[in-house]
Amino acid sequence: MTKQNIVVLMAAALSDTRGIGYKQDLPWYIPADTKWLNHVTTKKYVDTPLNRVDDQDWHNVVIMGRLSWESIPMRGIPMEDRFNIVVSRNPDYNIYAVDKFRNVSLSNSISQALSDGIEESQKTGGRIFVLGGEKVYEEAMVLPQSTHILLTLIYTKEPIECDTFMPQIDLRIFRLASHEELEAFIQEIVPEGIQSHENLDYEFLLYVRI
Numbered sequence: 001m002t003k004q005n006i007v008v009l010m011a012a013a014l015s016d017t018r019g020i021g022y023k024q025d026l027p028w029y030i031p032a033d034t035k036w037l038n039h040v041t042t043k044k045y046v047d048t049p050l051n052r053v054d055d056q057d058w059h060n061v062v063i064m065g066r067l068s069w070e071s072i073p074m075r076g077i078p079m080e081d082r083f084n085i086v087v088s089r090n091p092d093y094n095i096y097a098v099d100k101f102r103n104v105s106l107s108n109s110i111s112q113a114l115s116d117g118i119e120e121s122q123k124t125g126g127r128i129f130v131l132g133g134e135k136v137y138e139e140a141m142v143l144p145q146s147t148h149i150l151l152t153l154i155y156t157k158e159p160i161e162c163d164t165f166m167p168q169i170d171l172r173i174f175r176l177a178s179h180e181e182l183e184a185f186i187q188e189i190v191p192e193g194i195q196s197h198e199n200l201d202y203e204f205l206l207y208v209r210i
């Protein structure tokens with residue numbers, strides 16, 4: 001029997017305004033959160049529908065909006081060891097502007113990106129991570145394919161200016177999981193409770209589709 005594909009929305013958002021971005025960049029730099037994003041989206045999970053990587057140099061799939069793809073952290077270069085899907089309404093959008101990468105493709109809608117991601121992940125048994133931004137989260141969150149949300153919730157004393165925002169999580173659709181559930185989902189120990197970096201506090205949370 002094939003298991004359901006795991007489709008995870010992953011975001012770091014402010015606790016008060018749910019801000020996620022500013023001027024095409026992240027509004028903060030939390031090294032441990034960057035490491036977390038890279039680790040969680042790259043690692044090989046043991047409960048995937050297939051555990052076959054063959055000669056692929058990727059395992060999990062990451063999906064992002066065109067502006068996130070062009071944004072300062074990415075600059076049109078795919079995340080390595082992951083298959084990258086860029087979402088744009090422009091069917092002629094050039095995903096190869098920087099180089100002819102093997103591990104990137106274009107989808108013209110969010111539901112198409114999810115089906116393409118599921119198809120791609122069937123080859124490797126990987127998970128699918130939806131990495132934003134705003135509209136992509138908004139649409140993906142209500143699609144039945146989305147099974148989990150991994151949220152880094154950031155607390156600040158000083159306001160941080162943002163121009164892009166994570167939509168509210170609908171608690172009729174997703175419930176906040178316990179830390180034990182988060183560790184079981186990530187299949188390893190995860191820092192528990194409030195963590196600190198300079199003047200920012202943050203915590204790693206998991207929401208699960210009800």
Ligand SMILES: NC(=O)c1ccc[n+]([C@@H]2O[C@H](COP(=O)([O-])OP(=O)(O)OC[C@H]3O[C@@H](n4cnc5c(N)ncnc54)[C@H](OP(=O)(O)O)[C@@H]3O)[C@@H](O)[C@H]2O)c1
Pocket residue numbers: 010011012013019020021022023024025026064065066067068069071072087088089090093107108109110131132133134135136139164
């Ligand atoms: N904190 C975090 O976790 C996080 C995560 C991701 C991004 N960010 C930040 O968020 C900002 C970028 O996010 P954003 O919200 O501005 O843009 P975005 O969602 O990354 O990209 C928006 C673009 O995606 C395409 N798109 C969106 N919905 C679509 C749909 N339904 N069908 C087809 N294409 C669709 C469109 O591309 P076309 O215009 O080409 O049609 C749209 O202009 C940056 O500041 C980035 O650093 C933060």
